[in-house]
Amino acid sequence: MNLAIWNPDSELKKSYDNTCHCNSVKHYNGEKMTSTYCKNRWCYTCNRIRSAININQYAEQINDFGQPFFVTLTRPTCSIEELQNQIDEMEKAWRALYNLSKDKRKEPFKNGIFLKGIRTMECTIRPGGQYHYHMHMIVEGWANAEWIVSEWLKRNPQSSVNAQDIRPANAGALSELFKYAIKMTVDLSKSDNFKRLDALFCILKGKRTIATFGGIKAVKEPKDEDFQVQGQFEEELYLRLGNEESIWSWENDAFDWVNKATGEMLIGEQLEPEILRMCQKKVRE
Known part of the structure; x- marks a missing residue:
């Protein structure tokens, strides 16, 4: 794994090494075969499983949203040296506007x-x-979505109005919400970019990437047994987002829920062929 190769002195080196062996050790207890997963943020296999677990476990609560909107809040890009402060300021701004919304004395x-x-x-x-x-x-x-963006811009005057986004939520928004926490838009054939990834993962170490608010019940972080693929996901997943209703069928060959009416995949992120074969093999065992 390149993260381990190019970052031999990283504080995450042991975790990178664990990912090299993700899903490679099998356990048989006399009744069923299980595997060991690393559950790290940078692992394609574990991220895929984690996305499926989150969609599966949050679906029932999301179905209660009568008028759901997908909102994106941003600030300008920054350097790695500025990133920790950027994260802290964004979290502080979010807490301030959320607390304001709950204050019964306020407008x-x-x-x-x-x-x-x-x-x-x-x-x-x-x-x-x-x-x-x-x-x-x-x-x-x-109205709530508009208010969030308006208050966000007040607290982050350096942010561009055009960079914030509000749109009706659909199945694609659900996929976007629960996809990987790290997105690469640089060339992964260059070693320097793996050093950049390491610096980012070190900053994000221990930070939760999912939060609920307004009475939505938080789902606990997946446990070891949750990463055992077989039997974890509903064969059919019913989703209702506003007026849009859809039924998705779990397809082992795709390692995803598929909308049979459209052929669309719910998680939608492409797995590398070798990783997909590993997932499919696990399901068959």
């Missing part, structure tokens, strides 16, 4: 603003040594 609450949803955090690695940390969320109600 937002009196005007009917009530924030309910699921929020995830993502970081995109950009060329030129830049990092783009941002938030995605599915929130109930157009």
Whole structure:
């Protein structure tokens, strides 16, 4: 694994080494075969499974959203030296606007603003040594979504109005919400970019990337047994987002839920062929 090769002195070196052996050790207890997963952020296999677990476990609560909107909140890109402070300031801004919405003495609450949803955090690695940390969320109600963006811009005047986004939430938004926390837009054939990845993973170590608010029940982080693929996911997954209803069937060959009416895959992220074969092999065992 290149992260281990190019970062021999990293504080995460042991974890990188564990990923090299992810799903390679099998355990048989006399009844069933299980495997050992690394569950690290940079692991394609574990991220894929984690996305499926989150979609599966949050689906029932998401179905209660009558008018769901997908909101993206951003600030300008920054250097790795500035990233920790960027994360802290963004979290502080979010807490301030959320706490304001809950204050019964303030105008937002009196005007009917009530924030309910699921929020995830993502970081995109950009060329030129830049990092783009941002938030995605599915929130109930157009007025609430608009208020969030308005308050966000007040607290982050350096942010561009055009860089924030509100759109009706659909199955694609659900996939976007629960996809990988790290997105690469640089050339992974260059060793320097693996050093950039290591610097980012060190900053994000121990940080949660999913948060709920407004009464949405948080799902616990997946345990070891949750990563045993067989039997973990519903054969059919019913989703209702506003007026859009869809039924998705789990396909072992795709390691994804597939909308049979459209052929669309719910998780939608392509797995490398070898990793997909590993997942499919695990399901068959």
